[in-house]
Amino acid sequence: MTDQTKKVFAILTLSCAALFATNTHAADFEFTTVLDTEQATYFPGDPFFDITPYATNRLLPTTSQDLDIDFATHGDTSLKFNITAPVGKKFQITFTDKREMLNVTYRNYSAFDGNNHYFDNSPSITYENLTGSLTTGSISRMSFSELGGSYFAVLNLFGTSGTTVSFTSLSIETTVPASFDSHISHTVTGQPSIVYIEAIDNTHTNQGQFLQIVDFAPVPEPASLALLTLGALALAHRR
Numbered sequence: 001m002t003d004q005t006k007k008v009f010a011i012l013t014l015s016c017a018a019l020f021a022t023n024t025h026a027a028d029f030e031f032t033t034v035l036d037t038e039q040a041t042y043f044p045g046d047p048f049f050d051i052t053p054y055a056t057n058r059l060l061p062t063t064s065q066d067l068d069i070d071f072a073t074h075g076d077t078s079l080k081f082n083i084t085a086p087v088g089k090k091f092q093i094t095f096t097d098k099r100e101m102l103n104v105t106y107r108n109y110s111a112f113d114g115n116n117h118y119f120d121n122s123p124s125i126t127y128e129n130l131t132g133s134l135t136t137g138s139i140s141r142m143s144f145s146e147l148g149g150s151y152f153a154v155l156n157l158f159g160t161s162g163t164t165v166s167f168t169s170l171s172i173e174t175t176v177p178a179s180f181d182s183h184i185s186h187t188v189t190g191q192p193s194i195v196y197i198e199a200i201d202n203t204h205t206n207q208g209q210f211l212q213i214v215d216f217a218p219v220p221e222p223a224s225l226a227l228l229t230l231g232a233l234a235l236a237h238r239r
Contacts, residue, residue, distance in 0.1 A: 027080035027173060029069055033106070033195045035059040036086045038213055042206040053204040057211035059091060064193040066108060072181040079142075079176055081106050081153050083195060084169035090129065090216035091197060092166040095159035099201040099210065101137070102159070104170065107152035108193040116182060119143040120174040125155065129216065132165030134158065142174045144184060168216055 037060045045053035071077060083104065085091050093102065123142045127134075137156030153172045159165050199211040 027078040028074070029067075029077065030080045030082065031065040031067065032082040032084060033061045033064045033193070034084055034086055035061050035091070035195070035197060036089075036213065037062060038209050038211075040207075040209045045204070052202070055201040055203075055205070055207040055210075057199050057201075057207075057209060059197045059211060059213060061195050064195045066193050068185045070183040071176060072183065075178040077176045077178075078173065080171055080173040081142075082169060082171045083197065084128075085213055085216070088216055089213050090166045090168045091211070092164065092214045093159070093199055093211045094164040095161050096201070096203070097161045098203040099199060099207075100158055100161065101199065102134070102155075102157040102211075103198040103200075104155040104157065104172075104196075105152070105198070106172070106193065106195050107154070116180055117143070117145050118176055118180040119145075123153065124171075124173040126171045126173075127167045127169070128171075129168040129218070130165070131167070132163050133160065134165055142172060144176075144180065144182065166214070166216075 039058040039060055040055065041058075042055045043051075043053060045051050069077070069079075083106065093099075120142045121140070123140070125136060125140070134157045137158055140155045140157075142153040155170075155172065197211065201207045201210060
């Protein structure tokens with residue numbers, strides 16, 4: 001092995017070690033929902049009530065997870081909602097001047113045995129494999145409220161007209177303080193969680209499915225590329 005090859009080995013080994021040592025903090029409670037169904041509806045408008053036509057697209061799950069957490073038995077508690085596309089797929093939309101926002105909703109009207117509230121008006125939002133740009137709107141929060149016994153996360157995400165945005169998943173995370181001591185559960189009402197990503201088009205014509213689930217071809221991560229390079233160098237050295 002030449003000195004140059006040894007140096008390359010050393011650099012790549014250190015790079016791999018640094019990448020694999022990166023460790024993200026796991027949430028105390030984490031709930032994941034896969035959106036695997038496309039839905040397109042069109043409302044032709046109602047001149048009597050001065051309502052103009054519009055088209056709505058939603059991405060929906062076949063099943064979803066429901067919260068059942070007694071916060072009184074925990075201190076500060078991190079909570080994370082993951083909304084993801086099926087394996088090998090991604091969410092995709094092209095924004096226009098009549099189609100400029102994504103609405104993300106994770107909601108349930110559930111049993112609620114407390115009398116206090118919790119609101120986070122700036123939860124942490126992260127994306128996987130995001131292409132394009134999304135801006136978080138002012139109405140983006142996670143909350144628990146005894147009004148109707150509900151918990152929910154809602155995000156308004158804005159794009160730029162003429163651009164296409166895609167991602168394989170998004171995560172919404174907050175830390176519920178120990179002062180919130182209620183038990184959240186859907187078991188009394190029996191209502192499942194409502195989870196969806198929605199976009200509305202106001203061009204006054206039926207636009208079909210413009211918020212889509214499409215194929216996704218992953219790009220190898222830096223750690224994987226480094227390992228492939230190490231393997232290639234090892235083969236070259238053996239030869």
